[in-house]
Amino acid sequence: xxxxxxxxxxxxxxxxxxxxxxxxxxxxxxxxxxxxxxxxxxxxxxxxxxxxxxxxxxxxxxxxxxxxxxxxxxxxxxxxxxxxxxxxxxxxxxxxxxxxxxxxxxxxxxxxxxxxxxxxxxxxxxxxxxx
Numbered sequence: 001x002x003x004x005x006x007x008x009x010x011x012x013x014x015x016x017x018x019x020x021x022x023x024x025x026x027x028x029x030x031x032x033x034x035x036x037x038x039x040x041x042x043x044x045x046x047x048x049x050x051x052x053x054x055x056x057x058x059x060x061x062x063x064x065x066x067x068x069x070x071x072x073x074x075x076x077x078x079x080x081x082x083x084x085x086x087x088x089x090x091x092x093x094x095x096x097x098x099x100x101x102x103x104x105x106x107x108x109x110x111x112x113x114x115x116x117x118x119x120x121x122x123x124x125x126x127x128x129x130x131x
Contacts, residue, residue, distance in 0.1 A: 026043060
């Protein structure tokens with residue numbers, strides 16, 4: 001989904017305007033005074049009309065904000081995957097420690113398990129005494 005949102009911002013935008021104007025022009029008001037004997041020039045020209053049609057095509061070449069947001073979302077997704085994996089590993093370790101207390105094992109395995117869990121237990125006791 002992130003890639004689709006990122007590419008939507010880079011598609012071109014097309015906008016357009018259409019205007020029609022009907023106009024009359026006064027030659028006297030424009031400063032044009034032309035007098036010839038025997039010839040009359042009209043003082044007002046028109047009505048005439050013209051149409052103005054304009055189109056604009058804009059394209060974003062580089063949008064650093066969108067790129068940084070995309071990379072940030074990608075890294076957050078990766079971090080969430082790693083957090084979920086850590087949680088699964090923690091559940092497996094706790095389950096193994098709990099189950100191993102009830103299973104008959106060799107004495108050296110029990111000693112290794114106790115040595116592995118002992119520093120964690122003593123650290124937690126030490127922290128609870130500080131509070």
